[in-house]
Amino acid sequence: MLRAAGASGASAAGVASAAEDQEHNASTPEQTAATPESTPDNAAQPTDTRNRGPASARESADGTADEESAAPRRRDRRADEAADMAESSRARRHSSRVGETFPGLVGWTSLSTLIPGIGLLRTRFRPLGIILLSGFVLTFVIALLYVLIKGPVRAFGTVVSSPTLLTFLAIALAIIGVIWILAIVISHFGLRRGHRYAPWQNKMAGVLVVSLALIIGIPFGVGSVYARVQGDTVSNLFGDSTGDAKSAEDLWADKPYINVFLIGRDNGDDREGTRPDTMLVASIDTKTGNTALISVPRNLAFPIFPEGSELAKTWPDGFRPTGQSSVDLINSVWQWGEENKDNIGDTHGLEPGMFATMQAVEGSLGLNLDYWAAVDMAGFEDVVDAIGGVKIDVERPIPMGGGKSMSGVANEVYGWVDPGPQTLKGKDALWYVRSREGSDNYDRMCRQQRMIKTTLDQINPRELATAYPKLANSATQNIATSIPQNEVPAFIELAIAMQKGDVTTVQINNDVTPTYNPDFDLLHKWILGEVKGASKGEETPKPTNTAGTDKKDESAKDQPQDEASTEAPAGEGSQDGAEETQPGEPNAQGKCYPKGFKPGDDFPGYPGPGAGDEK
Numbered sequence: 001m002l003r004a005a006g007a008s009g010a011s012a013a014g015v016a017s018a019a020e021d022q023e024h025n026a027s028t029p030e031q032t033a034a035t036p037e038s039t040p041d042n043a044a045q046p047t048d049t050r051n052r053g054p055a056s057a058r059e060s061a062d063g064t065a066d067e068e069s070a071a072p073r074r075r076d077r078r079a080d081e082a083a084d085m086a087e088s089s090r091a092r093r094h095s096s097r098v099g100e101t102f103p104g105l106v107g108w109t110s111l112s113t114l115i116p117g118i119g120l121l122r123t124r125f126r127p128l129g130i131i132l133l134s135g136f137v138l139t140f141v142i143a144l145l146y147v148l149i150k151g152p153v154r155a156f157g158t159v160v161s162s163p164t165l166l167t168f169l170a171i172a173l174a175i176i177g178v179i180w181i182l183a184i185v186i187s188h189f190g191l192r193r194g195h196r197y198a199p200w201q202n203k204m205a206g207v208l209v210v211s212l213a214l215i216i217g218i219p220f221g222v223g224s225v226y227a228r229v230q231g232d233t234v235s236n237l238f239g240d241s242t243g244d245a246k247s248a249e250d251l252w253a254d255k256p257y258i259n260v261f262l263i264g265r266d267n268g269d270d271r272e273g274t275r276p277d278t279m280l281v282a283s284i285d286t287k288t289g290n291t292a293l294i295s296v297p298r299n300l301a302f303p304i305f306p307e308g309s310e311l312a313k314t315w316p317d318g319f320r321p322t323g324q325s326s327v328d329l330i331n332s333v334w335q336w337g338e339e340n341k342d343n344i345g346d347t348h349g350l351e352p353g354m355f356a357t358m359q360a361v362e363g364s365l366g367l368n369l370d371y372w373a374a375v376d377m378a379g380f381e382d383v384v385d386a387i388g389g390v391k392i393d394v395e396r397p398i399p400m401g402g403g404k405s406m407s408g409v410a411n412e413v414y415g416w417v418d419p420g421p422q423t424l425k426g427k428d429a430l431w432y433v434r435s436r437e438g439s440d441n442y443d444r445m446c447r448q449q450r451m452i453k454t455t456l457d458q459i460n461p462r463e464l465a466t467a468y469p470k471l472a473n474s475a476t477q478n479i480a481t482s483i484p485q486n487e488v489p490a491f492i493e494l495a496i497a498m499q500k501g502d503v504t505t506v507q508i509n510n511d512v513t514p515t516y517n518p519d520f521d522l523l524h525k526w527i528l529g530e531v532k533g534a535s536k537g538e539e540t541p542k543p544t545n546t547a548g549t550d551k552k553d554e555s556a557k558d559q560p561q562d563e564a565s566t567e568a569p570a571g572e573g574s575q576d577g578a579e580e581t582q583p584g585e586p587n588a589q590g591k592c593y594p595k596g597f598k599p600g601d602d603f604p605g606y607p608g609p610g611a612g613d614e615k
Contacts, residue, residue: 102197105192105205106204106205108191109187109208109209110208112188112212113216116133116183117130117136117187118133119183119188119190119191120132120183120190123186123187124190129183132179153492153493153496154247154489154493157490157492160492161245161489161492162245163232163235166227166228166231167227167228169223169227170224170227171224173221173223173227174220177216177217177220177224180216181216181217184212188209226469229469232476234485234488237476237481238481238483239481239484240484241484241486242484242487245486245488246486246490247489247493248490248491248497250490255370256535257283257285257286257535258284258371259284259369259371260284260369260373261280261358261372262278262279262280262281262282262372262375263276263279263354263375264276264277264278264374264375264376264377264380265377277377278433278434278448279295279330279331280293280294280296280452281293281294281361281365281369283367283534283535285501285534285535286494288501289494289496289497289498289499289500289501291501291504292506292530293453293503293505294527295448295505295506295507295508296330296361296365296508297441299331299441299516300330300508300515300518301326301328301330301515301516301517301518302317302319302320302325302328303318303329303361303364304318304364305362305363306362309345309363310345311344311345311356311359311360314343319333319360321336325516325517330360330361333360334357335353336353337354337357338351338353344356354374358372364518364520365523365524366527367527371482371483372482373480373481373482375478376477378474378477378478379475379477379479380426380430380433381426381429382470383426384424384425384429385467386464386468386470386471387455387463387464388423388463389423389425389426389429390423390424390429390451390454391421391454391458392421392422392423392424392454393420393421393422394417394418394420395591395592395593396593396597397603398417398419398431399415399416399437399438400414400415400431401413401414401415401437403435403436413605417432418609419609429451432451433447438603438604438605439594440595442507442594442595443592443593443595445507446505446586450586450590450591453505502534504533504534506530508523508527512526
């Protein structure tokens with residue numbers, strides 16, 4: 001019975017153990033699936049080990065439970081770490097607080113204004129940013145190499161003298177400006193993506209984008225307009241190209257100096273036809289820019305023409321339609337040429353009057369004129385107004401109006417340019433250089449040369465650039481020249497050299513040769529010496545010819561007052577205390593006075609300071 005009871009107890013224990021195992025397996029099916037061979041191992045264990053089955057099963061259950069609870073904790077911990085890393089990454093790309101990335105937004109948007117496309121590199125439009133940035137760098141490098149190879153002055157001259165290049169530049173600037181502005185806007189909105197900003201920051205960002213767009217748009221727009229205006233000006237003002245663009249060094253390699261004829265024409269309503277109002281010859285050293293500025297007297301009588309020309313055959317003894325020195329003057333050749341076109345020959349496309357006048361200047365001065373430029377008086381006013389006026393110390397009252405008409409009738413004086421330091425605007429500056437009332441031609445030529453030199457010294461590139469469209473429009477209407485388009489770059493180089501060089505004024509007066517009966521052989525020799533001296537930057541000697549002081553041609557009595565006054569020998573009529581100067585030469589202070597006028601004297605007819613201009 002005891003044996004049966006023991007067996008019965010053992011069976012009961014086994015049943016209990018089996019029940020616990022079944023209960024455990026039912027609660028943790030994944031554990032059973034993970035360890036399917038655990039049961040056979042238990043079955044194979046020794047008797048004493050099997051006898052410890054219940055205790056071992058409980059320990060196994062507890063360990064398994066611990067492992068089961070630890071696994072979710074490890075999974076949760078890994079998930080938390082991954083979430084933290086993702087959040088940290090998002091924090092770097094997106095603001096977690098309002099306005100946190102505003103400084104970066106402002107900085108990168110502004111940087112896009114300096115370097116197009118760089119702001120796009122921090123947005124999802126990175127490929128587009130790389131393309132724009134690469135294009136910018138490539139364009140900059142090409143432009144830099146072009147400037148370095150040709151030189152800054154020559155490169156600039158080549159571009160501004162080619163209508164084709166200027167048209168291309170105008171279109172390119174407009175397109176580049178639009179693309180650059182779009183790159184700024186796209187960069188700004190790309191950088192804002194995923195961020196939150198305060199209302200005031202949004203307003204500031206809007207103002208920033210508009211301001212940056214204007215910073216780019218205005219200069220590119222103005223540049224495009226100016227390029228177009230310059231292209232039209234070059235096409236209308238300069239002659240057709242005669243070949244490839246050349247530098248000054250190449251164009252004038254075999255010419256030590258060039259002679260440019262400058263003529264001011266007055267086509268006003270009070271004039272019948274056209275008469276040269278101012279005639280100058282600029283003889284320019286092509287290497288140094290040193291210039292001899294030669295004034296041609298309007299009252300130079302009996303001018304001659306180049307040997308072998310049609311006009312020289314017509315007038316072998318000089319221009320003498322009437323034989324009177326008061327009428328047969330160099331500034332009368334224009335009108336005669338217009339009325340006698342058949343006696344001039346081939347004018348090479350020039351107006352007959354212009355061609356005849358240039359021939360008279362060439363023959364009388366003994367210089368070949370390489371180029372010419374004609375300016376109407378309205379164009380002179382526009383130039384002076386474009387540079388903001390000319391600051392000058394007016395030496396005496398300057399009458400507006402006056403003088404005599406071609407029929408000999410006296411013109412009314414309707415206003416005055418007051419004496420003293422002031423800034424002369426266009427109209428006043430024009431009368432300063434053209435007034436003849438109470439004066440003579442030499443004083444007038446002196447004022448003209450003084451105004452030219454003063455204007456050149458005061459030209460402000462910024463003011464010229466501001467007024468350029470208006471100035472260019474005036475130039476096409478009031479200026480004509482023989483300079484071809486392909487030679488403009490060379491003249492730009494020459495103009496820069498002239499600013500650095502010296503300008504020597506040369507006056508043809510009675511101490512050189514009597515203007516009423518000139519000795520042209522003597523005049524030719526003297527002019528050539530003046531040109532060579534100015535070219536070398538040397539001080540040219542004063543005229544020593546005394547032919548004009550020996551006697552005065554009786555025909556001078558027939559001349560108008562403003563013309564006859566120039567016939568008197570130098571030095572006559574000078575007053576005590578007055579500074580002695582050659583006719584047409586400025587005094588030590590650079591001022592110009594008519595013969596016999598002493599600084600400080602009352603000027604006939606001047607009503608006093610403040611009379612000004614009756615407008």
